[in-house]
Amino acid sequence: MITLLLLIFVGIHRAVAVTHSLKYFYTSSSGIHNFPEYLSVGYVDDVQISHCDSVTNTSVAKQEWMKKVTDEYPDYWRDETKTCIKKQQAFKESIRVTKDRFNQTKGFHVFQRMYGCEWNDETKKVKGLEQFGYNGEDFLAFDLKTESWIAVKHQAFVTKQKWDHSKHIAEYEKSYLTTECVKWLKMYLRYQEKSLMKTVLPSVYLLQKSSSSAVSCHATGFYPDRAELLWRRDGEEIHEGVEKGQILPNNDGTFQMSVDLQPPSGEDMQRYECVFQLSGVKEDVVTKLEKAKIRTNEDSSSQIWIIIGVIVAVISAVLAVAAFFLYRKKNGPCKDKDYTAVQQKTKPENPSA
CATH class of the missing domain: 3.30.500.10 (MHC class I-like antigen recognition-like)
Known part of the structure; x- marks a missing residue:
């Protein structure tokens, strides 16, 4: 498999x-x-x-x-x-x-x-x-x-x-x-x-396999594919500790993408935010990195299973x-x-x- x-x-x-x-x-x-x-x-x-x-x-x-x-x-x-x-x-x-x-x-x-x-x-x-x-x-x-x-x-x-x-x-x-x-x-x-024809904004989820793994910001359901997904700290885009995925098509014609962040230990989580930018849309979709928003495998009701859902759909x-x-x-x-x-x-x- x-x-x-x-x-x-x-x-x-x-x-x-x-x-x-x-x-x-x-x-x-x-x-x-x-x-x-x-x-x-x-x-x-x-x-x-x-x-x-x-x-x-x-x-x-x-x-x-x-x-x-x-x-x-x-x-x-x-x-x-x-x-x-x-x-x-x-x-x-x-x-x-x-x-x-x-x-x-x-x-x-x-x-x-x-x-x-x-x-x-x-x-x-x-x-x-x-x-x-x-x-x-x-x-x-x-x-x-x-x-x-x-x-x-x-x-x-x-x-x-x-x-x-x-x-x-x-x-x-x-x-x-x-x-x-x-x-x-x-x-x-x-x-x-x-x-x-119209632009479609995504649903954005913060996903994490375990408390020690990277936090993945996952945006899905957007259109068109001219989009950017990034992490910012204190309002500034960061690249260190960030791993960006590629834009992939969903089966309904929309798209999905993810960007992972491994934040330094001991830092305040709320200094970080995930930002989604879509061509033709002025307002960014900003998701603050807050512990309560992160879905993990340890949470039985977790939205992390959306990843599994995407794979099943594919x-x-x-x-x-x-x-x-x-x-x-x-x-x-x-x-x-x-x-x-x-x-x-x-x-x-x-x-x-």
């Missing part, structure tokens, strides 16, 4: 402010109990936007603002559901074929497809990726520069040859990765921005792609355009692996 948590927090780290991404993850599995045989999830800038699996057989929005897509595409979620059900069979066939190529009949196995694009709203640079993984290792990938497939495993060479000889696949890959994907990304960003959001984090530790994820029917009604069917 510790390894999974580390991978989760690495995986959800927010990209540079001007770089936006649309990513979809598809997973087919066999032999894994209490886990859907098929699931698909979508992310915009590391915030989950959609979910569908072989248990519910329904594609649903994971953010309120994603429901606005029906304003432009009334049948969006109905079509997404149809696609989810249809593609389960394609993925089931892909994992069967791949198992045969590895001469495997027993045990649990995971076949994955990841597809997506990144777009920089300043440079307008677009980056697209499509990759396949099998049982925790790279299997097959599309090279956008050469418009050809790379067989990472020799068992994928048959698929590489077949897809390389199909010209329309490469043409469509390039078109979708560099044009269509970005179009949808911009639309989703527009919905997101409309829902979060785990829930990415449980559907947990296998992906185990498979891809260093490379970016991708999305399969064939798995969203609304994106192009007449798109060609991709052959199975």
